[in-house]
Amino acid sequence: MKDIFKIGGRELTSRLFLGTGKYSTNKIVPQVMEAAGSQVVTVALRRVDIDFEEENILNYVPQGCVLMPNTSGARNAQEAIRIARLAKAAGCGNWVKIEVISDNRYLLPDNYETIKATEVLAAEGFMVFPYISPDLMVAKELEKVGAAAVMPLGAPIGSNRGLKTKELIRILIEEISLPVIVDAGIGRPSEAAEAMEMGAAAVLVNTAVATADDPVMMARAFGLAVAAGRAAFLAGPGATQQYAVASSPLTGFLR
Amino acid sequence: MSFYDIYQSYREFDFAGFFAGLTDQDITRIIYKNRLSELDYLALLSPAAESHLEEMAQRAHRLTVQHFGKVIFLYTPLYLANYCVNRCVYCGFAAHNQIPRRKLTLAEVEEEAKLIAATGLKHLLILTGESRQHSPVSYMKDCLEVLKKYFSSISIEVYPLTEEEYAELIAAGVDGMTMYQEVYNPEVYAELHPAGPKRNYLFRLDAPERACRAGMRTIGLGALLGLNDWRTEAFFTGLHANYLQSRYTDVEVSISPPRMRPHVGGFPPRVTVSDKNLVQYILAYRLFMPRGGITVSTRESEELRNRLVKLGVTRMSAASCTAVGGRSHAEGGTNQFDIADERDVPAMVQMLYQQGYQPVFKDWQLL
Numbered sequence: 001m002k003d004i005f006k007i008g009g010r011e012l013t014s015r016l017f018l019g020t021g022k023y024s025t026n027k028i029v030p031q032v033m034e035a036a037g038s039q040v041v042t043v044a045l046r047r048v049d050i051d052f053e054e055e056n057i058l059n060y061v062p063q064g065c066v067l068m069p070n071t072s073g074a075r076n077a078q079e080a081i082r083i084a085r086l087a088k089a090a091g092c093g094n095w096v097k098i099e100v101i102s103d104n105r106y107l108l109p110d111n112y113e114t115i116k117a118t119e120v121l122a123a124e125g126f127m128v129f130p131y132i133s134p135d136l137m138v139a140k141e142l143e144k145v146g147a148a149a150v151m152p153l154g155a156p157i158g159s160n161r162g163l164k165t166k167e168l169i170r171i172l173i174e175e176i177s178l179p180v181i182v183d184a185g186i187g188r189p190s191e192a193a194e195a196m197e198m199g200a201a202a203v204l205v206n207t208a209v210a211t212a213d214d215p216v217m218m219a220r221a222f223g224l225a226v227a228a229g230r231a232a233f234l235a236g237p238g239a240t241q242q243y244a245v246a247s248s249p250l251t252g253f254l255r
Numbered sequence: 256m257s258f259y260d261i262y263q264s265y266r267e268f269d270f271a272g273f274f275a276g277l278t279d280q281d282i283t284r285i286i287y288k289n290r291l292s293e294l295d296y297l298a299l300l301s302p303a304a305e306s307h308l309e310e311m312a313q314r315a316h317r318l319t320v321q322h323f324g325k326v327i328f329l330y331t332p333l334y335l336a337n338y339c340v341n342r343c344v345y346c347g348f349a350a351h352n353q354i355p356r357r358k359l360t361l362a363e364v365e366e367e368a369k370l371i372a373a374t375g376l377k378h379l380l381i382l383t384g385e386s387r388q389h390s391p392v393s394y395m396k397d398c399l400e401v402l403k404k405y406f407s408s409i410s411i412e413v414y415p416l417t418e419e420e421y422a423e424l425i426a427a428g429v430d431g432m433t434m435y436q437e438v439y440n441p442e443v444y445a446e447l448h449p450a451g452p453k454r455n456y457l458f459r460l461d462a463p464e465r466a467c468r469a470g471m472r473t474i475g476l477g478a479l480l481g482l483n484d485w486r487t488e489a490f491f492t493g494l495h496a497n498y499l500q501s502r503y504t505d506v507e508v509s510i511s512p513p514r515m516r517p518h519v520g521g522f523p524p525r526v527t528v529s530d531k532n533l534v535q536y537i538l539a540y541r542l543f544m545p546r547g548g549i550t551v552s553t554r555e556s557e558e559l560r561n562r563l564v565k566l567g568v569t570r571m572s573a574a575s576c577t578a579v580g581g582r583s584h585a586e587g588g589t590n591q592f593d594i595a596d597e598r599d600v601p602a603m604v605q606m607l608y609q610q611g612y613q614p615v616f617k618d619w620q621l622l
Contacts, residue, residue, distance in 0.1 A: 049407075
């Protein structure tokens with residue numbers, strides 16, 4: 001069975017989205033994408049330098065990949081909206097990841113401003129992917145205002161601390177109909193697999209790959225882990241039990 | 256409440272006694288803490304921490320790569336004017352120095368902007384001497400109209416302004432400001448600034464906070480190393496950064512550890528700050544403020560800057576020129592100070608790539 005992920009008007013075979021920040025060179029981005037089998041790449045518009053061919057990250061995005069510019073650097077809804085419009089005007093398509101951060105110590109997203117930006121941009125026809133702190137009411141509101149997915153954090157950006165918000169993400173997966181894409185915090189392929197097993201629609205990884213000793217090999221590992229986690233989810237894992245199920249039941253005599 | 260209250264709370268603090276009481280065990284414990292207190296930071300600036308620099312460097316490097324990646328932001332300064340009304344004893348632009356004074360015409364600003372833009376750099380720091388009369392805010396705004404065509408981010412390093420003036424410049428396209436306090440110790444500050452509006456210690460000290468309130472995106476701070484005991488000056492610079500970051504969470508705060516350089520006037524540094532001292536300061540700050548920016552300018556030598564890339568630094572100036580109009584008219588301009596690393600942009604780019612780092616030319620877009 002072919003597992004196709006339909007989102008934002010696109011059909012994807014890979015559920016691993018990758019970021020492009022923190023690499024020692026842009027030249028490695030195509031290799032990382034290929035090794036991971038990833039088809040969606042997010043790029044900070046603040047770093048897109050259209051006038052400078054050699055350093056322009058957009059020149060390193062492989063053909064056929066979906067470009068998802070993000071609004072990194074935005075401190076409020078107004079700035080995020082302007083960045084999204086600039087990205088569209090620059091030919092980056094109509095997918096946009098909304099990042100509104102007004103906390104430079106932990107880089108936690110501002111959910112309230114994110115909802116405001118999402119509402120405006122979704123109404124303008126953008127496919128909006130908001131990065132949020134996992135909160136059910138916020139996710140429901142985003143669903144209502146037209147987000148294409150919600151992207152809750154597993155742990156603070158760049159922390160590689162894993163799925164610290166697992167229980168809250170689980171609630172989002174259970175309660176909302178939008179795809180849930182775990183973004184930020186995933187540090188190891190096993191954590192990506194765990195998110196996928198839980199029923200996340202996809203995961204977005206950057207720091208864990210970009211700061212690995214061998215980013216290309218790590219990208220491959222993440223690609224495999226996401227596929228494995230998804231397969232496990234589709235396979236329907238057996239129920240877990242708190243206690244061992246005895247092979248000689250105590251009540252067998254009642255049959 | 257202002258940072259001055261924080262400063263005052265340490266006025267009676269026994270720094271020497273604190274340093275004397277530190278053990279190697281204290282330092283090791285602090286290096287691996289998740290979040291450092293103010294006194295933990297001071298401990299890492301102590302003589303006792305000098306024997307732990309390698310351990311600090313390893314942790315600083317890991318934290319920097321984790322939070323910023325293997326990238327260094329590049330920017331360059333543009334001196335618009337060198338008129339100055341202050342008599343700071345250590346500065347080449349001081350009013351009493353007999354140097355040719357000038358300020359760029361808008362045509363000259365454009366000429367310089369084109370030369371810089373051709374290198375690919377998108378972040379510009381504009382500077383003036385401290386003279387409201389010769390470099391009023393209106394002049395800066397006129398220059399910004401020209402510069403905005405060429406650069407995606409423009410910061411200022413000018414005399415302290417009022418909150419309203421900062422807001423005016425932000426509206427005109429400025430997104431960052433740098434303000435060197437020079438010296439945090441008020442008595443030493445008074446000695447070194449014998450005349451001129453710069454004597455107003457508090458107005459300068461509170462300038463970064465006024466800029467934060469006005470909505471500035473990025474703030475840079477620093478003490479000029481060589482004017483006073485470096486350990487306490489580094490401590491107060493870090494505390495100032497921490498104060499602002501805690502209150503203005505949406506502002507990106509960075510520090511810079513400039514050391515005195517040769518300049519017209521020849522005031523010798525009062526205190527020698529060695530390479531080892533500078534490195535200790537950078538490492539201690541990185542551990543105290545894991546997400547704080549650290550800028551190292553071309554005041555430092557090529558060799559040292561190459562080595563600092565992996566020790567916590569996040570921003571570097573490149574192809575600097577500290578003379579007004581010095582790029583388009585190399586002859587005749589007086590430098591504010593002599594630069595030590597004279598590499599051009601391609602040479603900096605090559606060095607960074609060789610070290611496994613990506614040079615970032617653009618990190619913000621004027622909105």
